[in-house]
Amino acid sequence: GQQVMQIPQYQHVQEGEDFTTYCNSSTTLSNIQWYKQRPGGHPVFLIQLVKSGEVKKQKRLTFQFGEAKKNSSLHITATQTTDVGTYFCAGYSAGGTSYGKLTFGQGTILTVHP
């Protein structure tokens, strides 16, 4: 079935450093979504990308969808302690056995040292 792999699993940064998490799919994705889960909390939707090569920004966060629509990245510039949490990507492939199932990556756990 469809697999969405996310790396790294863990990332520790000093406050002010940049952070990037990568998401790779075994199949072409129709869309990619990103979620953030604060420690002890639940996943919260951040953004959706649907077009090949699409780039979207939310303040210090930059999201990219690869040209082949098989990978995506989330980049945070100058991390802050409020960025701490787990970042998940999620996507689906049109048709086949993926119908009805948004597949989530394993998540990247970000810790930020002040």
Add this chain to the structure above:
Amino acid sequence: EAQVTQNPRYLITVTGKKLTVTCSQNMNHEYMSWYRQDPGLGLRQIYYSMNVEVTDKGDVPEGYKVSRKEKRNFPLILESPSPNQTSLYFCASSKTWTGGNYGYTFGSGTRLTVV
């Protein structure tokens, strides 16, 4: 306030004792889904529902049951819980299964421990 409400937040139970985790959404969403979250494994889908009376298996359905008799409710039933079902469970809903521009809305989670 638009939300997904799960109950209970925490539950400790014994092996074999049937339990139900409730999930309710007030956004008139057609799609609802259950996930379990385990360290290093991310969010794995248990069951999902496209609409009332329409449910289907996700990736890890063994040991779970669901029902969707009303649009707003999607309870998760563990008929005979076992220790390997100890996990953090999330219910999610969305207007469509693809998530669309607003993505999935998740409940606050239920931490289940089976001893």
